[in-house]
Amino acid sequence: MSIKSFLKPVYCFQAAAIVGVMAGMTLPAQADNWRGWNVHPPGYPNSVALDSFVKEVTENTDGRIKAKIFHNGVLGDQPDAIEQTRSGALNFANFNMGPMGPIVPETDVLSLPFLFKDIDAMHKVMDGEIGQRFADALEKKNLVALSWFDSGARSVYNTRRPINEPEDMQGLKVRVMNNDLYVEMIDALGGNATPMAYGEVYQSLKTGVLDGAENNFPSYESSGHDEIAKYYSETEHLILPECLCIAKRSWDKLSDQDQEIVRQAAVDAATLQRKLWAEGSKKSREDVLAAGVKINEVDKPAFQAKMEPIYAAFVKKHPDLEPLLNDIRNAQ
Template identity: 70%
Template sequence: MSLPVQAENWRGWNIHPPGYPNTVALESFAENVAERTEGRVHAQVYNNAVLGDQPDAIEQTRNGALDFGNFNMGPMGPIVKETNVLSLPFIFSSVEHMHDIMDGEIGRRFADALAEKNLIALSWFDSGARSFYNTNRPISSPADVEGLKIRVMNNDLYVDMVEALGGNATPMAYGEVYQSLKTGVLDGAENNYPSFQSSNHYEVAGFYSVTQHLIIPECLCIAKASWEALSPEDQEIVREEAIKAAEMQRQLWVEGSRESRQIVLDAGVEINEVEDKSAFQERMQPVYEGFIEENPDLATLVEDIRATN
């Protein structure tokens, strides 16, 4: 069947490889949108960041050069400062808490902030909970972090987080972490189960401690120009399919995390659950104080999220 003349050919950005939960959900979104709009919107997902790195892709989507993408809120911070709140350690008490917040009224506030920067957030994906792993010992309390050289993503909040626990934060490219753990340049890093497993970091870091200190959502975002070019009927279809895609992604993420956990466990990694996270959370007080001092206008947003714990 030939597409109608007015068909929109959408290009979508994705950092992940084929088969990854986000990729499966995005490709399902694209397929369902094309089917339900009877070809008025023909969407294609480009995987493995072939259309540029994440900060570049966010800019391309903002200016309409790309039509949609699945973006993490970590790299969104420099563009939409409200999203930095989502990078505060322990802002969410659990993954379920994050879902409740982002699917509700507070999530709408983040969507409004993104819309001001020409990004229409239609649904929220999961990127799991990040926990510490290292080559030395289980981490059960902040005292166990003291003196460890821990790799973090390049964000001052993550540096402050590790230093508040007494560790030495080391921002480093992800691709360098395996060798650095192996040679002792690093003692540890932090990430979710699927990344810990797929990066093979579990081969060189035998202790995984479930601190869940960072739970950072991702958006399925549409370029404002692409969104506004749709009829109200097609907007409704696209929104519905974005929400369905998020539900699919979250379920696949849970299953993938479970599988990754089992793989590293079978390989001999010692996993310890940190049941009481209060000692870690208390150490974050200066991180929060510094953040609010620099961003007083975001204090209410922080308070509202924490009040729903």
């Protein structure tokens, strides 16, 4: 018998043994690489919270999900990012509810001016059963909302003058988010509402294309708008929640165990974001004041009175949303 013939059964035995061992092994699954969108710069409260979310998800899934967040809106503006997340091209994102209305009509209720008494009232509403109703509506549009972030109280700022009364808004060109309610709000006050992508606002203020905009203190400062628009009037007309949303396509692929890990990471991120937001908002107010910004209070009842026609028109247009509106008011 040749050596080759003698060794052939040995080779066959070894090959069979290797196949048997491999069949009994559980090979590591390929990591699911998640990409996330965030409009804010690194160091912003939302950005720090999202960094924490990414770390917690990656570590607690033992690398089954490898998440990465892209700050500064580098993957597109919010309307683009919403569509990318709905389609699954992006896996997660932090969205303001303002531009969500055209996609999820229920969220337009949140954009009604002076809806919440204060930020604590917003937390109470969104962390309860009503918040789950909004999450259910978002999920029908392929966005799974796992937690709610703060975005503070939005107020008007401009390059021309303090706003004390609604009449002071007359003729001012004010940037708003892409939502008809914001256009109606500014127009009702006598201003000229100008929907515009957030990234275009700085240059538009600088060149005079815009007279003003509206936002919270941290965004006003981090965007550099305080360098140009030196009058900040505390209208506090909008207290908008933001969501940490997962693409439904990504969510549905997860095991029950990993869904729970991601959900807890989102809740932890919201807790951190709210804490950092409260601290950052106070500091931003102090910083812009020290830098020469003129901050003034306004006659809120006068502004609220101007909003009554907007509420009436909203209920007439969306009678099905009136119970939700009333529930929010009663829950505060």
